[in-house]
Amino acid sequence: MARVSPALTAAAAMAAIALASVRSDAHKPITSPYTFTEDVLPIVREKCGACHTAGGVAPMSLLTHADAVPWGESIRAELMAGHMPPWPVDGPSSRFRNVRGLTARELNVLLTWASGGTPPGDPGHAGAAAASPEEKQQRWPLGAPDAVLSMPSSVTLPATEQERVEEIRLRTSFDRARLLRAVDLLPGTPAIVRSATVSVRAAAGPANAQDTLALWVPGDPPVPLAAGAGFLLPAGADLIVRIRYLKTWQYEHQEMSDRSRVGLYFADEPAETVRALGVRMGTTVIGEPVRALAVYPDPALAFAQVRAVATRPDGSREELIAFRPRPGWARRYWFAEPVALPRGTRIEVTGTPDDALLPPGAPPQPPADLSAIRLTLDVVPTSP
Amino acid sequence: MGRLRFRAVTGLLIVLLAATAAAQRGGAPSTPRPHGDHNPRHGGQFFMAPDNWHHLEGTYPRARLFRLYVYDDYSRPLAAADLRRVQARVVTRETFDPATKKTTELAVFPLRASRQGAYLEARVDPLAMPAALTAKVRVKPDAPEYRFDFTFPAFTKEPAFAKTTAGQRVGRAAAESTIPEITIPQIIEQLRTRDEQIRDLIRAGNFSAVWVPAFQARDLAIALEPHAGHLAPRARESAEPAIQRVVRYAWLLDAFGDAGNRQQIETAYAAFAAAVAEVVTAFAGAR
Numbered sequence: 001m002a003r004v005s006p007a008l009t010a011a012a013a014m015a016a017i018a019l020a021s022v023r024s025d026a027h028k029p030i031t032s033p034y035t036f037t038e039d040v041l042p043i044v045r046e047k048c049g050a051c052h053t054a055g056g057v058a059p060m061s062l063l064t065h066a067d068a069v070p071w072g073e074s075i076r077a078e079l080m081a082g083h084m085p086p087w088p089v090d091g092p093s094s095r096f097r098n099v100r101g102l103t104a105r106e107l108n109v110l111l112t113w114a115s116g117g118t119p120p121g122d123p124g125h126a127g128a129a130a131a132s133p134e135e136k137q138q139r140w141p142l143g144a145p146d147a148v149l150s151m152p153s154s155v156t157l158p159a160t161e162q163e164r165v166e167e168i169r170l171r172t173s174f175d176r177a178r179l180l181r182a183v184d185l186l187p188g189t190p191a192i193v194r195s196a197t198v199s200v201r202a203a204a205g206p207a208n209a210q211d212t213l214a215l216w217v218p219g220d221p222p223v224p225l226a227a228g229a230g231f232l233l234p235a236g237a238d239l240i241v242r243i244r245y246l247k248t249w250q251y252e253h254q255e256m257s258d259r260s261r262v263g264l265y266f267a268d269e270p271a272e273t274v275r276a277l278g279v280r281m282g283t284t285v286i287g288e289p290v291r292a293l294a295v296y297p298d299p300a301l302a303f304a305q306v307r308a309v310a311t312r313p314d315g316s317r318e319e320l321i322a323f324r325p326r327p328g329w330a331r332r333y334w335f336a337e338p339v340a341l342p343r344g345t346r347i348e349v350t351g352t353p354d355d356a357l358l359p360p361g362a363p364p365q366p367p368a369d370l371s372a373i374r375l376t377l378d379v380v381p382t383s384p
Numbered sequence: 385m386g387r388l389r390f391r392a393v394t395g396l397l398i399v400l401l402a403a404t405a406a407a408q409r410g411g412a413p414s415t416p417r418p419h420g421d422h423n424p425r426h427g428g429q430f431f432m433a434p435d436n437w438h439h440l441e442g443t444y445p446r447a448r449l450f451r452l453y454v455y456d457d458y459s460r461p462l463a464a465a466d467l468r469r470v471q472a473r474v475v476t477r478e479t480f481d482p483a484t485k486k487t488t489e490l491a492v493f494p495l496r497a498s499r500q501g502a503y504l505e506a507r508v509d510p511l512a513m514p515a516a517l518t519a520k521v522r523v524k525p526d527a528p529e530y531r532f533d534f535t536f537p538a539f540t541k542e543p544a545f546a547k548t549t550a551g552q553r554v555g556r557a558a559a560e561s562t563i564p565e566i567t568i569p570q571i572i573e574q575l576r577t578r579d580e581q582i583r584d585l586i587r588a589g590n591f592s593a594v595w596v597p598a599f600q601a602r603d604l605a606i607a608l609e610p611h612a613g614h615l616a617p618r619a620r621e622s623a624e625p626a627i628q629r630v631v632r633y634a635w636l637l638d639a640f641g642d643a644g645n646r647q648q649i650e651t652a653y654a655a656f657a658a659a660v661a662e663v664v665t666a667f668a669g670a671r
Contacts, residue, residue: 092621
């Protein structure tokens with residue numbers, strides 16, 4: 001049998017390494033004039049960093065070039081589908097206070113970079129002048145709450161459990177009813193707290209008092225009510241915190257624990273109690289004059305295209321919201337200005353399956369459950 | 385002999401390492417890369433499959449003959465054995481029912497591998513020019529079926545020399561040039577023109593060329609974005625999301641144009657055109 005020369009073997013091995021290196025390093029030609037450090041990072045840090053950070057709830061960090069590059073194709077697909085950032089409002093964003101969308105230019109920078117070879121840019125440019133998203137995760141966005149309620153004990157997801165919805169009762173010890181301008185949640189372990197609802201359970205209270213105090217999703221900072229309005233927390237009421245825990249692939253087969261806290265911010269009194277006004281598919285007629293402060297969907301509503309329009313008795317029409325709720329992203333949409341809904345206003349809610357354009361190769365969306373089209377308006381009475 | 389072999393090995397190593405270094409520096413223009421070359425090899429229409437790996441080129445070299453070339457991610461022809469695993473047919477007549485979303489094929493012809501395994505071929509019925517044909521392709525037996533809509537304004541002519549340079553993709557950087565200082569009415573007028581160009585390209589079945597006016601429209605929309613803040617509140621409310629949609633749908637038009645599926649690209653264009661119309665309305669009267 002002929003002997004193979006060691007030099008030839010070494011050459012073949014190095015040639016293989018060299019060729020492999022060419023193939024992996026040169027995956028795409030660099031056509032993007034935008035680089036990660038100079039153009040992409042400032043946008044990602046501001047608009048995506050609350051979730052896409054080390055230890056964040058998203059399945060990957062996007063805050064370093066090395067972290068972001070492998071996800072270039074996914075970034076491109078999610079942006080083109082309009083799925084990320086999770087701001088599913090079709091109409092004008094300026095109508096709402098807690099907007100999370102991208103400007104046209106920002107969208108184009110990210111798409112151009114993801115499609116154009118994902119160039120890194122100058123590493124010296126990536127200064128961390130602003131607080132890092134990791135640090136922000138440990139802070140209350142509205143500042144120190146007036147009262148903090150901790151979960152009585154940790155919730156632990158064993159290595160074998162991937163997802164769980166946990167309902168936790170928090171006792172309050174206020175000797176009188178309080179009005180709240182905001183309620184927030186600070187996850188103990190942000191990586192697994194995917195969403196939460198904080199509601200109030202009281203033995204007595206005014207009819208229709210809003211009992212959903214907070215719809216928390218990561219990266220959606222709390223919006224405080226303006227002066228003159230507050231969510232009612234009756235004396236001795238319990239808070240029910242319903243948390244959806246979900247492990248990303250990074251934490252699969254690991255035991256994970258969380259002990260989140262709920263922060264309460266008291267409103268200046270006197271103030272009007274915020275009430276809940278439910279509207280379904282079809283037409284709802286407003287019985288008493290109110291001002292709408294926010295709107296939110298039923299958490300089960302997804303893959304539908306929903307529009308709510310108010311027609312006042314004087315004939316004026318105003319679109320309240322047109323949106324395509326995504327699963328797992330139920331939140332409040334806070335109107336930039338309260339919307340006046342005089343007595344006799346008709347609110348028409350329409351819905352169809354979402355026919356969103358998805359980029360080539362994207363999996364089709366599941367069919368929508370149109371029976372889940374229920375919206376709730378946060379309203380306060382209009383002074384006569 | 386031994387010295388000669390050592391020199392040859394050393395030479396080979398130097399060449400390979402130099403090539404590697406060049407690639408890592410950013411690459412010589414001739415360095416082959418995945419998706420670095422979407423130029424047709426045989427003068428036909430070139431599309432990228434939705435699996436983001438395969439590429440296809442359709443040709444209509446003479447009456448009643450359709451050929452389909454299948455390439456890999458480097459736009460190299462598939463090996464004959466791999467080509468024979470491709471399951472494909474060409475449809476020249478079909479109907480689509482929007483209510484049931486069901487397509488009924490009326491004239492179907494199987495695509496079979498040529499003797500040398502260089503391409504798939506089908507004898508089709510006579511077609512008037514421009515000839516419209518749809519290839520329905522599974523790149524391997526367990527893959528989903530992809531649709532590619534070809535339109536040939538004339539018989540395909542084989543180029544004298546095969547084009548292998550990376551042209552189209554690299555050229556996109558040039559398309560992303562900034563918009564020079566022009567007035568808002570001029571931007572709006574150009575936006576309308578790009579919209580019409582896209583419409584005409586789609587009508588002609590020239591899908592792979594749609595990205596040029598689409599990206600020009602995108603840049604025009606981005607140039608308008610800072611001006612939206614000066615509009616009246618109602619117009620601004622309408623303009624800002626519409627501008628964002630123009631940009632997003634321009635990117636989708638580019639992606640669908642590569643994929644060559646007429647229904648998808650027409651849907652994307654309808655959404656794009658609606659967004660352009662909203663922008664035009666919002667900026668009506670702006671100076």
